[in-house]
Amino acid sequence: MFELKGNLEATFQSWSKPASDTEEAKCDNALRMIRDALNKSETLSKYDIQLIPKGSYHNNTNVRLTSDVDIAVKLKDVFFANYPDGKTHKDFGNYDADYSFAQYRSDVDQAMINKFGRDNIEFGNKAIKIKSNTYRVEADVVPCFEHRRYSQNGTYITGTEFVCRHTGERVINFPEQHYSNGVTKNNDTYRRYKKMVRIFKRLRYKLLDEGYDVENVSSFLVESLIWNVPNNKFNNATLTDDVKQCFNYLITQTADYEKCKGWGEVSELLYLFHNGRKYTHSDAHQFLLYGYAYLF
Numbered sequence: 001m002f003e004l005k006g007n008l009e010a011t012f013q014s015w016s017k018p019a020s021d022t023e024e025a026k027c028d029n030a031l032r033m034i035r036d037a038l039n040k041s042e043t044l045s046k047y048d049i050q051l052i053p054k055g056s057y058h059n060n061t062n063v064r065l066t067s068d069v070d071i072a073v074k075l076k077d078v079f080f081a082n083y084p085d086g087k088t089h090k091d092f093g094n095y096d097a098d099y100s101f102a103q104y105r106s107d108v109d110q111a112m113i114n115k116f117g118r119d120n121i122e123f124g125n126k127a128i129k130i131k132s133n134t135y136r137v138e139a140d141v142v143p144c145f146e147h148r149r150y151s152q153n154g155t156y157i158t159g160t161e162f163v164c165r166h167t168g169e170r171v172i173n174f175p176e177q178h179y180s181n182g183v184t185k186n187n188d189t190y191r192r193y194k195k196m197v198r199i200f201k202r203l204r205y206k207l208l209d210e211g212y213d214v215e216n217v218s219s220f221l222v223e224s225l226i227w228n229v230p231n232n233k234f235n236n237a238t239l240t241d242d243v244k245q246c247f248n249y250l251i252t253q254t255a256d257y258e259k260c261k262g263w264g265e266v267s268e269l270l271y272l273f274h275n276g277r278k279y280t281h282s283d284a285h286q287f288l289l290y291g292y293a294y295l296f
Contacts, residue, residue: 008295011237015202016195027069030136034071037115043107048076052160054175055140057213059182061197061223063205063280070127072160072175075104079146080161085257089111092242101145101163118258125166126255147172149269157269181266185227189234192281196234196246197226203291216283225250225284227266247292254285 034052038044055070056062078097081089086092089095112121112128122129127140159174186193207214226246233245235252253259260281263272273281 004141008243009238012199012243015063015199016239017085018062018194018198027137030069030130030132030139031071033136034073034112034130034141037111038073038108040105040114041111043222044111050074052175054173054178056219056223057222058175059179059194060275061182061194061201061219063198065248068132068140070140070142072144072173073108074144074146074160077152078104079148081148081150081156082151084152087150087152093152101143105143105162105165108141112141123165126162126171135184146206148265158257158267159267161187174265177267177269178265180189181268182223182227185231185291189231189269192234192239192242192284193226193231195239196229196242197223199239199243200226200246200291204287207287207290207294211296214283214287214290216279217287218279221272221279223285224263224265224272225254225288228253228260228263228272245296249290251288254281254288257281260284 005170031051031053038049038051044102045153052072052074053069054072055068058070078101081092081094083089083091107122109128112130120131126142127142130136130139130141132138142160142162144160144162149158150156151157157174157177159172159177161170161172163170167200184192201219204217204219204222206216229246233249234242236242236245257273261271261273264270265272284285
């Protein structure tokens with residue numbers, strides 16, 4: 001089964017480390033080139049556009065040298081909104097925009113083609129995928145509008161929202177809150193939180209490589225599972241003890257949907273197991289059972 005069972009602590013020490021400095025530099029190069037592409041666009045340079053790194057690279061939980069960089073290219077001049085029941089855009093002084101999301105995505109598409117060349121780009125349902133080379137890592141560029149979740153008093157929480165290219169599905173994320181919460185939990189657990197995330201992500205790759213049925217368990221789900229482990233389960237005498245504490249808590253809680261249905265994503269602004277996910281709490285539970293048996 002697992003050839004290093006007798007030396008788990010050393011394995012976990014290795015698995016807990018982030019990507020190399022060289023890889024970080026290649027991620028930064030990709031980000032810089034994407035920013036340059038937008039600045040050189042005659043149309044897009046007139047707008048207020050925020051580049052938001054997200055995903056494993058930005059959250060410092062990437063564990064493979066082939067990891068890509070995810071960039072939300074958020075237009076702030078135009079936004080999508082969720083209003084309280086009984087309220088509309090008129091109640092908050094908002095009005096319809098002339099610049100549609102389809103137009104915006106088309107302009108971002110063209111900016112990326114002009115910068116990287118058509119042969120180096122693939123247009124996916126959610127992201128524009130820019131191929132890697134020796135200078136930069138692969139990048140997923142996601143054109144999005146600002147998302148605003150309004151309260152009755154007119155205040156709002158901002159995130160990102162986009163319409164999928166092929167399916168028309170609308171996707172809302174809160175990457176900035178995700179990042180901030182992750183940093184806070186990592187500090188509160190004396191850096192053990194992100195170490196646990198990396199360990200469990202590497203375990204996921206091990207299981208995938210050896211043919212275990214964990215395809216539905218995404219890297220995002222793994223990070224969110226560890227996020228929902230209470231802070232007092234971290235910072236034990238060894239990383240092995242932390243891993244066992246995480247397993248024990250997560251296996252118990254995911255066995256019963258009622259115990260984990262209220263869990264949030266790391267942003268704490270969306271439910272982790274809400275309808276429409278590609279994974280369920282049962283997928284998470286089975287992954288944890290496989291993982292525990294594989295290691296211990």
